Amino acid sequence: MSKPLHLRLPATSANLGPGFDALGLAMALYLEIEATEAAPETGKDTITATGRNPELTADAERSLIFTTYREVLAAQGIAAPKLHLKLKNGIPLGMGCGSSAAALLAGVHLANHFGDLNWTPHQVMTEACLREGHPDNVAACALGGMTASSQQGSEILTATLGLALPWRLLLALPSASLATEKARALLPDTYSRSDAVANIQRSSLLVAAFALNRPDLLNTAMQDRIHQPYRSEACPLLPRLAHLGGVPGVYGVALSGAGPSVLLIVDPACPLESIESAVRSAANDPSMELLVTVIAGPAEVTV
Numbered sequence: 001m002s003k004p005l006h007l008r009l010p011a012t013s014a015n016l017g018p019g020f021d022a023l024g025l026a027m028a029l030y031l032e033i034e035a036t037e038a039a040p041e042t043g044k045d046t047i048t049a050t051g052r053n054p055e056l057t058a059d060a061e062r063s064l065i066f067t068t069y070r071e072v073l074a075a076q077g078i079a080a081p082k083l084h085l086k087l088k089n090g091i092p093l094g095m096g097c098g099s100s101a102a103a104l105l106a107g108v109h110l111a112n113h114f115g116d117l118n119w120t121p122h123q124v125m126t127e128a129c130l131r132e133g134h135p136d137n138v139a140a141c142a143l144g145g146m147t148a149s150s151q152q153g154s155e156i157l158t159a160t161l162g163l164a165l166p167w168r169l170l171l172a173l174p175s176a177s178l179a180t181e182k183a184r185a186l187l188p189d190t191y192s193r194s195d196a197v198a199n200i201q202r203s204s205l206l207v208a209a210f211a212l213n214r215p216d217l218l219n220t221a222m223q224d225r226i227h228q229p230y231r232s233e234a235c236p237l238l239p240r241l242a243h244l245g246g247v248p249g250v251y252g253v254a255l256s257g258a259g260p261s262v263l264l265i266v267d268p269a270c271p272l273e274s275i276e277s278a279v280r281s282a283a284n285d286p287s288m289e290l291l292v293t294v295i296a297g298p299a300e301v302t303v
Helices: 064-075 099-114 121-132 136-143 180-185 193-212 215-221 237-244 272-283
Strands: 005-014 023-037 046-051 083-089 146-152 155-161 168-173 250-255 262-266 289-294 300-302
Touching: 005 099, 005 136, 023 099, 023 136, 023 168, 023 193, 023 289, 064 083, 064 099, 064 121, 083 099, 099 121, 099 136, 121 136, 121 155, 136 146, 136 155, 146 193, 155 193, 168 272, 193 215, 215 250, 237 250, 237 262, 237 272, 262 272, 272 289
Parallel strands: 046 083
Antiparallel strands: 005 023, 005 300, 023 083, 023 146, 146 155, 168 262, 168 289, 250 262
């Protein structure tokens, strides 16, 4: 039997500001998995789940982790050994925080380990990116920090920066989730030249802000004209909180992933209580949850 495998995969905020399908930020909220081969008499894959949404993450039959694991090995002509997962989930589901990207990456890592594929970390990440359909979430989950990524066919190119930045992250989560497919359906097929140019300019500033520790750039750099305006109706926290960008203590505001959560990057030296108070007042949503975190490092894979 193969040795147990431990995975620690960070949440991510993809489509970061204007970086649609290109920029993702790893956040220190984790999906942790201890995977072992199941006893032969068990005859099926099983999950013991704790953390957020255990009633969903414990469902082995509908688990994206197990679906990915089995499909990757089937494509290699390998019968997938039955596994037991001890899963602790800290990533909000259906909130634009990269839960599906973490599950996909976990599934490929499980296939690589228990199927003896001997893939490199880059091959594992690439397989998960191709299954996701765009690289920004998976690449940030795998590599940490703020990761810029590009997909050309089956080739994934990445660059990671900002791992050591001390900035604090504040996630505002509404009570209702939003399916990524629904969020993508809200986007137009074409954009004006002025919108495209505005996003190119701001994406460039956003990369510079993370590379040079320039939080003064974030208020402008996190503004977007490609996806956020079209998703605002389905993500009501965004128009309520967007104006907080640039107020004392708040560097910038953007939709997290495809929504409906909103990400605020805030000054770690500013009293958090005052920022949270301003966010709650602007949101006018008593059911909203606030999560405080920081920029995460890369995924951890331990045998």
